[in-house]
Amino acid sequence: MRRALTLAALALLPVAVLGVFFVLPVSGMLARGFWPDGSFDPGGVISVLGRPRVHRVLWFTVWSASVATVVSVLLGLPAAHALHRREFPGRRVLRAALLVPFVLPTVVVGVAFRELLGESGPLGFLGLDGTPVAIVAGLVFFNVAVVIRAVGASWESLDQRPADAAAALGASPAQVFRTVTLPALRPAIVSAASVVFLFCATAFGVVLTLGGLRYSSVETEIYLLTTNLLDLQGAAALSVLQLVAVVALLLVAGRLRAVPDPSVSRVLPRPRRLSRQDWPGAMATLLLVVLVALPIGTLVLGSLQVEGSGWGLGNYRALTTRGTHQALLVPVTDALVTSLRTAVDATWMSLSLGLLVAVVVTRRSRSRAERRVRATLDGFFMLPLGVSAVTLGFGFLITLDHPPLELRDSPLLVPIAQALVALPLVVRTIVPVLSGVDDRQRQAAASLGAGPLRAVLTVDLPVVWKPLLAASGFAFAASLGEFGATSFLARDEHPTVPVVIFRLIGHPGPMNYGMALAASVVLAATTAVVMLVVERLRVPSVGAF
C-alpha cells in the first residue's frame, strides 16, 4: 500500500502537467472533429480513413520514418562508440558539434539541402532534389544526434570487463559485439530508435521543403487539413490514426526493450585510446561527420556572402539590426537572449519532470499490475512526440481559455510546450541507465543504514549523473531549435531565434536571406558552446560522494 502511494505521489506532478498541457488541448481539438456541429458524428471521421490519399500518406510516413530510423542507428552506433568510449584529441568538440543539426531550423536546413542538391548545386548531378532520398537524408541529418547521445550515455559507463573476458576466450570483435555489448546496449538502442522514429514520423518542415509537395506525410496532411481547409474531421481522423500508431509503436518498443535481467554492471568510464582495430568505426564516424558537415558548410558559406559586395561579415554585423526594410520587430541578438532564457526554463522543467518519470517507471515492480501501471506511464510520457504541433497549438487556443486554466497568454506557455517536446528525450536517456542499476545495491545500502536519500546519492547518482547531463544538453538543444509550437504561442515582442529566422527567410530584401543564414550559424554555434560547457561540467569525482 505504501509503495502504491509513493508511486502515485511521484507520478502526480508529471501526470498533471501532461494532462493540462497535452491531453486537454489535444482532446479539445479531437472533439471538434468528432462533434462537428455539436452532434456526435464518428462516421464522418471514419470515412476519412477510407480515402485512397490517406492510405498513400500513411504508407509514405511509415516507410520514410522506418528507413530514416534504421540509417540513423547504423550511422549513430559507430559514432557513439568512437565519441564515448575512445579518447582522442578534439573528441569533446566533435561531440558538441554533432548535436548542432538538432537545433537548426528546418526551414533553413531545407533550403541548405536544396542548394546542395538542386539542379545547379554542387551535388545536383546526383538528381536527388525532391526525391524521397533527400527527405530521408534530411531526417537522418536531424536525428542521428539522438542515437549518438542517448546510446553514448549508456555505452560510456558500461563495464568493459565482460567484453574483455570474451575476447580473451577467443571471441572475435564482431562476436564480442554481438554477444556481449549489443545485449547490454539493447534497451538504450531501442529507446533511441523509438524516439527517432517518432521524430521522423512527425517531421514537418523537412518533408514539406525537401519533398517538393509530391510527398505528404500524416503530419503535413494534418497541417494542410487544419490550417488550409479547416477540415477538422479529416484532421481528427489523422490525429487519432497517428496516436494509435504511436501507441502500437511504443508497445513494440517496450517489448524489444525488455531484457530478462536489465541490471548491467556499470563502472566509471575510462575511455581508451584509439587503436588499430577501431578504424572501421572511426571511418564510419568520419563519413557521418562529412554528411553532417556538408549542409552546415553550405549554410556557413552562404552566410559569408553579402549581397552585392562579395565575401564578408556583413550578414553577421546586421544581426544587431532589424533587417532590410525592417523585416523584424526586434534584432536577432535580442531574440537570442529570449531563446536562451526560454531554453533555461524548458531545460529545468523537462529535467525535473523527466527525472520523476524515470524514477517512477524504473523502480522494480512487485506485482504484475504494478508493472503494467509503470509501463503505461512510461508510454504516456512519450505521446507528445506523436502529436502534430498544429493540433496542440490550436488545442491550446480553444481549451486553455477560461479560469482556472486561463493560460492562453501566459509567458510560460512557450517553455512548457518546449519542455514537453524534450521530455521523451530526457526520459529515454535516463531510463535505460537507471533501470540497469541493480535494485539489490539500493537494498544493500538501506540495510547498511542509509536513508532513502542517501541510497539514491550513493547508488543512483554516480551512474545517472552523466546521462542526466546528456539529457540536459538534449533538452536545451530541443528548446533552442523548437519552432512548431513556439511559433504558435510566442508573443510578438519576444520571439525566439527560429521564429525570427523564419520571418527573415520569408521576407524579400537583399540582406534578409543572408541574415537568416547568419542567424542559423549563430544558433548552431551557441548550441555547440553550451554543449561544450556541459561536457566540461562532467564532474569526474562524483563516485566519491
Added chain:
Amino acid sequence: MKSSRALAAICTVLLVPVLGSCSVIGEGDDSPATTAAGKIKDVVLVTHDSFFLPKKVVKDFEAQTGYHLVVKASGDGGTLTNKLVLTKDDPTGDVAFGVDNTFASRALDEGVFAPYSFDAPAGVSAYDLPGDDDHALTPVDNGNVCVNVDDTWFKAHDLAEPRTLDDLTDPAYQDLFVLPGAATSSTGMAFLLATVSAYGDAWPDYWKKLMDNGARVTAGWSDAYEVDFTQGGGKGDRPIVLSYDSSPAFTVPKGATASTTHALLDTCFRQVEYAGVLDGAANVPGAEAFVRFLTSSEVQEALPESMYVFPVVDGTSLPADWASYAMQPDQPYSVDPADVAAHRDEWLREWSDVTSQ
C-alpha cells in the same frame, strides 16, 4: 585531477545563480489592464506574422487614443483566419488585421467579425469585399501576386520575356518557371485563383500544360524565390518566379537606377487585406479606433516599407523606388470570394492531383 574537481565545483557554484537569473519566470505581464476611470486600456490586435508597423506609428496611435496596443501574431493568413474561426466564441483579441479576400468569406460565414462602418477616406470602398453587406471588414492594403522575371538573364540569353499566362506553357520557356504550391502557400493559392479566373473550368488543362513544360512547384515562397530563382539569395537557375508586384523594388542593385527584375502585369491576382472588430471583443471602442487608424494617412504611407503592400486610400504618396520600380496591374484577375469559399477544397484537391503526377 584535483584542480579539475575544483574547477567543476566553481563552475557549478557560479552557474546556478546565473541560470536562475536568466529564466523568463518573474517576467510579469507588463500590461496594465484598465485606467482609473475604468476604461480598458489595452487593444489586443490578432494578426499574421507579416504584420509590422514602425514603432513611431504605434506610439502615435497610443498618444492619439490613449490605448495601449498589444500585438499577437502567428502563422500566415490562413492560420490566422482559422485561429479566428476556432476561437470565435471567446476571441483572443479585440481587433483582427490580415484576413485577405481568399479567406475572408470563411471568417464572415462563421460570424467572426462584428459590423462596423465609419466615414472611410476616399478610395477605400473600392476595395470592399463583395458580399460583405453589413460592412464587417474594412480594406487596409492591397498587393498583387504576379509572375516575376529576371531581366538580366533574358538579356544574357537573348530570349524575349514571357508576358501572359499562356506564354508560360510555351516550349521556349521550358524548365524556367518556379512557383510555390497552392496547397502550402497563400502566394501559390492566389496564382491558382488567377488561373481559375482566366480559364474557368478549363484551368486544370492549363496546369497540365504548365507542368508538362517543366514548371517546378516548391512548398513555400522563400523556397522558390531564395533557392531556385536566379535573382534570389541562393542564385538558383530559374529566371521566372511567382512573387509579388512589389518584388522588383527589392532587386535594385546598390547605386543602380534600374531593377534587375520586373513583374508580368498580365498574370496578376489581387489580394486585399482587411481589418475588422472581433465579435465579442472586450474593448470595442479601442478596436474601432484601431480600424480607423489603419486607414489614416500615417499608416497608409508606412505600408509599402513595412509590409510590402500598396495603400488603399486615394492619393497616398509612395516611397521613391516604389513609384519607379513597383508597378501595379490595371486589370488583375479576381474570383468572387463566395466562389472561393464554396470551391476552395475541391480546387485544391484537383490542383494536387494535377501537379503531383
